Amino acid sequence: xxxxxxxxxxxxxxxxxxxxxxxxxxxxxxxxxxxxxxxxxxxxxxxxxxxxxxxxxxxxxxxxxxxxxxxxxxxxxxxxxxxxxxxxxxxxxxxxxxxxxxxxxxxxxxxxxxxxxxxxxxxxxxxxxxxxxxxxxxxxxxxxxxxxxxxxxxxxxxxxxxxxxxxxxxxxxxxxxxxxxxxxxxxxxxxxxxxxxxxxxxxxxxxxxxxxxxxxxxxxxxxxxxxxxxxxxxxxxxxxxxxxxxxxxxxxxxx
Numbered sequence: 001x002x003x004x005x006x007x008x009x010x011x012x013x014x015x016x017x018x019x020x021x022x023x024x025x026x027x028x029x030x031x032x033x034x035x036x037x038x039x040x041x042x043x044x045x046x047x048x049x050x051x052x053x054x055x056x057x058x059x060x061x062x063x064x065x066x067x068x069x070x071x072x073x074x075x076x077x078x079x080x081x082x083x084x085x086x087x088x089x090x091x092x093x094x095x096x097x098x099x100x101x102x103x104x105x106x107x108x109x110x111x112x113x114x115x116x117x118x119x120x121x122x123x124x125x126x127x128x129x130x131x132x133x134x135x136x137x138x139x140x141x142x143x144x145x146x147x148x149x150x151x152x153x154x155x156x157x158x159x160x161x162x163x164x165x166x167x168x169x170x171x172x173x174x175x176x177x178x179x180x181x182x183x184x185x186x187x188x189x190x191x192x193x194x195x196x197x198x199x200x201x202x203x204x205x206x207x208x209x210x211x212x213x214x215x216x217x218x219x220x221x222x223x224x225x226x227x228x229x230x231x232x233x234x235x236x237x238x239x240x241x242x243x244x245x246x247x248x249x250x251x252x253x254x255x
Contacts (some may be wrong), residue, residue, distance in 0.1 A: 001029065002042035002240050004070070008087045009040050038247045042066070043090055044081055045239035046194055046229075047074020051081070052242050054231045055192045063188045064229075065092075065179065067204070068195040069118040069150055070105075073182065093117060097178060116175045118150040118197060125153060125167045135163040150196060157200050165203060172204045176211015183216040183224055194229030201228060 003025070005016035012026025021028050029037040040048075047056075047064035056062040056076060064074035071093035075082040082089055093113035094106050104111035105119070114120060126148065129141045137156050140146040156164040179191065191212075193205055209226045229235055 001026075001037060001039045002045045002236050003039050004042050006088050006091070007039055007041040009038065009083070010087065012037075012039055014039060038244065040240070040243050041072075041074075041087065041090065042236060043072035043195075044074045044083075045243050046231075046235040047076060047192075047239070048081055048243055048246075049231055049235045049239035050074075050192050050194070050229060051076055051079075053238055054229060054235065055227050056190055059189045061186065061188045062190045062192065063182055063186060064192045064194060065175075066195040067117070067175065067193060067197040070113050071117045071175075071195075075186070076188075077186075092178075092182065095178075112178050116171055116178060118153075121153060121167060121171055121197070122148055122150065124171070125164060128163055128167060133163050136161045137164070154196070154199060157203060168197075168200060168203055169207050172207035173211050175204075176208040176213075177215045179208065180212045180215035180221070183212055183220050187220055188224050190225045190227060192227055192229050194231070194235050196233075198228050199232065 003014045003017070005014070007014050012024035014025045018025045026037050026039045043064065043066040046066055050056040050064050051062070056064070059076070060079045062076040066072045066074070073090045073092040075090055094104065094108065094111045096108065096110045097112045098110040098115055100110055100114060102114040103109055104114050125135070125137070126141055129135055129138050135156065136159060137148060137152065140148065153164055157168055183191065193208060197204055205226065205228050212221055212226060231238055
């Protein structure tokens with residue numbers, strides 16, 4: 001089972017949801033459905049799918065970026081997933097990068113997610129609409145007072161709504177700037193952009209590539225291929241299936 005945010009896959013605990021449980025989430029689910037259950041961080045599971053069946057197949061060092069409502073990275077080092085001490089690696093979105101006084105959903109201020117994520121895309125687009133900019137979503141925001149979903153915005157982008165596209169591009173530029181640091185630190189063979197927002201294709205990927213090229217060291221970014229996930233919306237479920245098989249065949253998780 002894929003779970004967002006902090007997950008300890010060895011103990012089967014999720015630390016941002018189901019915190020009222022006395023036992024671990026994995027143990028509780030096992031009891032309820034009478035089948036063995038293991039849990040994994042959703043982004044790391046997607047990275048595993050790319051390693052086994054997707055863009056990273058055959059590579060040793062790669063980074064998977066899950067760009068969705070939030071943002072996280074899955075780290076592959078020497079052909080294996082990197083977990084960190086307790087399985088919390090990859091919380092890229094919660095690095096403090098901005099002096100914007102915006103409170104992130106994690107409770108901290110100025111996280112990358114506050115400017116680069118689906119949440120940020122929604123906030124920035126609604127702000128522009130309320131400032132008088134025109135979008136095919138304007139009536140829903142101003143007259144119907146509807147709460148937009150990320151899918152609503154992605155649908156508008158697919159219809160080439162100019163304001164939605166411009167807002168996405170600004171976020172993509174900033175994402176490239178922040179990922180330049182990841183390139184400089186890890187020097188990966190490949191950086192894969194996946195998650196819900198990756199369906200926008202080149203609208204997201206091209207500005208990200210330019211941001212990485214602009215802000216990372218040239219000798220480093222020339223080493224790294226920047227690609228979009230080949231598994232797209234199937235990355236999560238594919239990763240969950242592959243991870244379940246891996247856990248079945250391996251008593252301990254390699255770290």
